[in-house]
Amino acid sequence: MTVSTGLAGTGLLDPSATEGKNGPGTARIVGVGTANTQHSYTQSELLDIFKITDPKVRSVFLNSAIERRFLTVPPLDDDGNVITELQGELLAKHKRIALDMGARAIRTCLENTGIEPADIDYLCCTTTTGFLTPGLSAHLIREMGILPRTSRIDVVGMGCNAGLNALNATHGWAVANPGKVAVMLCVEACSAAYVIDGTLRTAVVNSLFGDGAAAIALIADAPDTAYAPAGVPAGAGSPRILGFASHIITDAIDAMRYDWDEAQGKFSFYLDPQVPYVVGANAEQVVDRLLSGAGLRRSDISQWLIHSGGKKVIDAVRVNLGLTRHDVRHTTSVLRDYGNLSSGSFLFSYERLLHEGVTQPGDYGVLMTMGPGSTIETALVQW
Structure with a gap:
């Protein structure tokens, strides 16, 4: 991203240069919504x-720091056993769940902003739990009454970090199109990405993920104006995005991945198992780079x-930072x-922060x- 003022080459603005207003190269978060x-x-x-009766697998579930998860479990047969879903059935399940959750998250995001689905000018959808062509964005435009002229992009397969990758792209579009509404949607039907085989490898995954969608709306205005959603003063509930910083740990490229299971x-x-420690050990450098660019x-x-990646991941990041x-x-x-x-996990946290009302x-x-x-992705915002 190129900015016309502030700190050249960092993708960050000098915060003092745009205090109290949308500055060149910034957009505000004007709405957020979630669904399950x-x-x-x-x-x-x-x-x-x-x-599941294996003591080791049960221990993984029960010591996860997770109390509840939203899931769409497979139907049961006459003996009360879970019916195995084939890959084609899982893809159809992903489409059904993702479109339902995604539409509800977008509608919630737009509540109290004065923005209607027909006002959306750009829609970015990200998912990792299923593949669909045409992508979710095309289906949502048709089903929600979003205008056919809407620009769109689908980000598929990037994983848990993808929300900030997509937000970076959405922010760039908003800045290049001041006054227009850009919406980014993260939608993950994790119920459509499960393998049940009793191994510890799949137990870790099966104990962790849940279904959820989260949407965020951005608007960038001219440098000397400030947009605020209905009744919310600019700067109080609608933070500006100041910049992004990324880091990919190439030595750990295979640490999180999808494999084709021939047997299943x-x-x-x-x-x-080393993911928490790898991420924790690299968290400082990307965060410090993000912050140093803004002084x-x-x-x-x-x-x-x-991101709510898991108990060990959260603890590793917390300790290292x-x-x-x-x-x-x-x-x-x-x-x-x-x-x-x-x-979408980080947007669920963002929504809770707003409800807390402490900013x-x-x-x-x-x-x-x-x-x-x-990958570690970061973004800096200011209320």
């Missing part, structure tokens, strides 16, 4: 539904919104109540996601 599937389950309930006839997700230190950050448990309260509560929602004009926040690559 119909049913949620405790970890114990899931163990019973899938008749479907894709199977793999998480290396900030970690102590200047009031709010931290980190020197954060308190209070700093990651929304990250851990989202994990507790929803599990890992993949690309003040001038506060800085860091958004952080982690996923396959292995």
